Amino acid sequence: MKITIKYFSWIRVKLKKGSEEFDFEKNTSFKTASNILIKKHPYFKEIFDDSSIKFFLNLSEIEDHEIILKDGDVIALLPPVTGG
Amino acid sequence: MKITIKYFSWIRVKLKKGSEEFDFEKNTSFKTASNILIKKHPYFKEIFDDSSIKFFLNLSEIEDHEIILKDGDVIALLPPVTGG
Amino acid sequence: MIKITNEDFNLEEEFLKISSKKNGAYSFFLGTVRDDILKNKKKIDGIFLECYQDLAHQQLTKIRNQAIQQWQLTECNIVHRIGSLGLGEKIVLVITSSKHRANSISACEYVIDNLKANVAFWKFNIFGENQEAVEFKKKDLDKFLQWSNIVKTN
Amino acid sequence: MIKITNEDFNLEEEFLKISSKKNGAYSFFLGTVRDDILKNKKKIDGIFLECYQDLAHQQLTKIRNQAIQQWQLTECNIVHRIGSLGLGEKIVLVITSSKHRANSISACEYVIDNLKANVAFWKFNIFGENQEAVEFKKKDLDKFLQWSNIVKTN
Numbered sequence: 001m002k003i004t005i006k007y008f009s010w011i012r013v014k015l016k017k018g019s020e021e022f023d024f025e026k027n028t029s030f031k032t033a034s035n036i037l038i039k040k041h042p043y044f045k046e047i048f049d050d051s052s053i054k055f056f057l058n059l060s061e062i063e064d065h066e067i068i069l070k071d072g073d074v075i076a077l078l079p080p081v082t083g084g
Numbered sequence: 085m086k087i088t089i090k091y092f093s094w095i096r097v098k099l100k101k102g103s104e105e106f107d108f109e110k111n112t113s114f115k116t117a118s119n120i121l122i123k124k125h126p127y128f129k130e131i132f133d134d135s136s137i138k139f140f141l142n143l144s145e146i147e148d149h150e151i152i153l154k155d156g157d158v159i160a161l162l163p164p165v166t167g168g
Numbered sequence: 169m170i171k172i173t174n175e176d177f178n179l180e181e182e183f184l185k186i187s188s189k190k191n192g193a194y195s196f197f198l199g200t201v202r203d204d205i206l207k208n209k210k211k212i213d214g215i216f217l218e219c220y221q222d223l224a225h226q227q228l229t230k231i232r233n234q235a236i237q238q239w240q241l242t243e244c245n246i247v248h249r250i251g252s253l254g255l256g257e258k259i260v261l262v263i264t265s266s267k268h269r270a271n272s273i274s275a276c277e278y279v280i281d282n283l284k285a286n287v288a289f290w291k292f293n294i295f296g297e298n299q300e301a302v303e304f305k306k307k308d309l310d311k312f313l314q315w316s317n318i319v320k321t322n
Numbered sequence: 323m324i325k326i327t328n329e330d331f332n333l334e335e336e337f338l339k340i341s342s343k344k345n346g347a348y349s350f351f352l353g354t355v356r357d358d359i360l361k362n363k364k365k366i367d368g369i370f371l372e373c374y375q376d377l378a379h380q381q382l383t384k385i386r387n388q389a390i391q392q393w394q395l396t397e398c399n400i401v402h403r404i405g406s407l408g409l410g411e412k413i414v415l416v417i418t419s420s421k422h423r424a425n426s427i428s429a430c431e432y433v434i435d436n437l438k439a440n441v442a443f444w445k446f447n448i449f450g451e452n453q454e455a456v457e458f459k460k461k462d463l464d465k466f467l468q469w470s471n472i473v474k475t476n
Contacts, residue, residue, distance in 0.1 A: 008374055010443035010455045052458070059377050076374055080458030082416050083371065083378075083402065083443020084353050084434060092220055093290035094301045136304070143223050160220055164304030167217065167224075167248065167289020168199050168260050168280060179333040183352070189410040192356035195349070195430075196335070202346035202421060258344040269434060270465070276349075277427050284423075288335060311424070 001071035
């Protein structure tokens with residue numbers, strides 16, 4: 001299944017792109033997906049280890065990392081906000 | 085000596101004028117002047133008895149009613165303000 | 169700058185008068201003529217604003233200086249209209265500017281609270297040909313006195 | 323109304339959008355690009371504002387609704403710009419309107435405090451060809467959390 005990951009602020013700058021599409025097996029959880037990403041691309045380790053970053057799934061903050069992803073889901077990686 | 089008295093808000097409406105000039109003897113105090121006015125024009129009694137009214141002499145609030153007036157002084161009778 | 173005027177004003181123009189790159193924050197309070205329903209169900213047709221201009225100017229200058237000093241404002245402009253105003257029209261504008269937002273916000277509230285309780289303006293409600301003096305609201309004095317812990321209020 | 327836009331805005335026009343005779347009070351907070359001096363004495367040439375638009379719109383809508391309910395506002399408009407902005411340019415505008423002033427003033431401060439701490443915007447300082455992400459200010463989070471006694475902040 002296809003999952004889009006959106007990058008913002010310093011993550012976008014670091015990865016030099018605003019979003020990316022990944023393929024995961026059906027019924028993959030957010031936690032499993034993040035572990036797969038860290039193994040594939042070591043630069044994800046810093047991001048998933050950073051407690052200041054919030055993870056959103058389809059515009060709702062992910063509270064339970066065991067949540068199961070669905071085809072077409074959009075995950076966003078959000079550093080602390082600095083607008084206004 | 086000539087003293088101008090300015091009227092505002094309901095006092096202006098009641099007296100149907102915005103200001104008036106009065107003649108007092110030299111060295112008259114504010115207190116004496118107000119007593120003279122009350123005797124002359126009974127409608128001043130309500131005003132000088134009203135504790136919500138502030139009295140200003142040349143743009144400074146009168147703290148001491150024994151203050152001596154000078155020729156050309158301007159006294160203002162100010163009901164509680166309601167601007168803004 | 170303090171302005172007591174018969175004329176309407178434009179918010180963008182008033183902003184441009186104090187706009188500066190040194191500021192990150194501007195707070196505005198705008199008071200307007202509310203289409204009020206009074207106790208006796210009579211609707212007002214507008215208001216009339218009376219002012220002791222020399223005194224009001226002096227009082228507003230003092231309030232402005234207090235606010236600038238207390239909250240390190242870069243500017244504080246106050247515009248107050250006088251004369252007859254229709255429903256919905258602008259009455260008063262306070263603009264404060266500062267580097268950071270908390271200062272401009274507090275200062276703006278202080279200025280309008282002080283103005284409401286102390287500055288020589290009087291409002292009349294207009295009903296057809298008649299004018300009735302608006303009564304002083306004790307609430308306005310109480311609100312102002314809450315600042316006495318923060319600012320020297322006399 | 324919530325607006326996230328590349329375009330500049332005009333304060334008088336934004337006021338007219340929510341102007342109503344029912345209101346007696348309008349509060350505005352305007353944030354602008356400050357000609358800041360950073361630690362290393364480098365002056366910024368401007369800022370770049372990034373936004374997760376779908377999320378920011380949803381977050382601002384929720385904040386707006388909270389503010390309207392908590393302070394019985396008649397309206398609350400929020401405009402936030404994105405993209406490149408020069409020194410002195412407008413970034414964000416919050417306007418609140420209510421019958422009486424205390425409500426519009428508190429609500430306006432709540433909205434900007436909440437926006438600063440929680441809404442999906444990111445600021446970059448521009449130095450010539452380079453952009454540096456602005457660091458999150460813990461002060462902004464602390465300021466927002468002070469509202470938790472008054473408003474349900476999550």
